[in-house]
Amino acid sequence: MTVSRALISAEEARFYSRAGYLVKPNVLTAEELASLRQAVDEASATRYDVAHDGTGRDARYDAVFHQKVNLWQVHPGIRRHTFTPRIAEMARVLMGVRAVRLWHDQLLVKQPGQPTPTPFHQDLTYWPMEQDLAMTAWTALDDVDESNSCMQYIPGSHQWGVYDAVDFMSPQGVAEVAKGHEADCVAVSAPVPAGSVIFHHSLTFHGATANVTDRPRRAMIIHYQADGVTFNGRAHIVSDVAGLTKGEPIAGHGLWPILAEAA
Numbered sequence: 001m002t003v004s005r006a007l008i009s010a011e012e013a014r015f016y017s018r019a020g021y022l023v024k025p026n027v028l029t030a031e032e033l034a035s036l037r038q039a040v041d042e043a044s045a046t047r048y049d050v051a052h053d054g055t056g057r058d059a060r061y062d063a064v065f066h067q068k069v070n071l072w073q074v075h076p077g078i079r080r081h082t083f084t085p086r087i088a089e090m091a092r093v094l095m096g097v098r099a100v101r102l103w104h105d106q107l108l109v110k111q112p113g114q115p116t117p118t119p120f121h122q123d124l125t126y127w128p129m130e131q132d133l134a135m136t137a138w139t140a141l142d143d144v145d146e147s148n149s150c151m152q153y154i155p156g157s158h159q160w161g162v163y164d165a166v167d168f169m170s171p172q173g174v175a176e177v178a179k180g181h182e183a184d185c186v187a188v189s190a191p192v193p194a195g196s197v198i199f200h201h202s203l204t205f206h207g208a209t210a211n212v213t214d215r216p217r218r219a220m221i222i223h224y225q226a227d228g229v230t231f232n233g234r235a236h237i238v239s240d241v242a243g244l245t246k247g248e249p250i251a252g253h254g255l256w257p258i259l260a261e262a263a
Helices: 010-019 030-044 076-082 085-095
Strands: 021-024 066-069 099-110 118-121 134-140 151-153 188-190 197-201 206-208 217-226 258-261
Touching: 010 021, 010 085, 030 066, 030 076, 030 099, 030 217, 076 099, 076 217, 085 099, 085 134, 085 197, 085 217, 085 258, 151 197
Parallel strands: none
Antiparallel strands: 021 197, 066 099, 099 217, 099 258, 118 206, 134 197, 134 217, 151 188, 151 206
């Protein structure tokens, strides 16, 4: 399916290039949002195998968020969202590449009254990729503000290079991690209505506030990679099953289909 580049304006593309993230309000229709909420609630209530479900395995990690991955493989409603052509096309245009593949999807739920914020980090430090041509599309299933764990970004931090991974169990502050850019570590909050999508670069420092409300904060995430990104040899739950060798493209094996491609 070919999707128009008009989904991303020139001004939005310039902002993303400069800031390393872009907020797109109300991307989902009311029907799409209702369908995705139902799918997410069903998936949240289901216990999956370790390849898809990280909840209940480490109480310290659960205090940050409950996490499930690659739900497109096990739930048709999640698959419909993960394979949404227009979101993938937005990602492709923002990345400025010919084609984007799925890396993986991810359900993150901040439980009610969860006082632990998500520490600032770069996604790429956890991913087994030799290039930084990857990004995230973070979809809010609930209205989100600073009281229930909205996303926060350090504008321009995607241009600082790769830093060490952050330990979510005993995190440092972002200024302690991003050596040489301490004065630039000024966070910008991104409150959004449900159905909105926030895109961010794989090197953009981002985190989320605590959820101090009495409601869960649900977010469905799609991680994309440019076609041609190669494996760096590090272990990762998503790629371990494929048995990739260092330098091999992260493609094939029924795991990483192309989701958007230039006409």
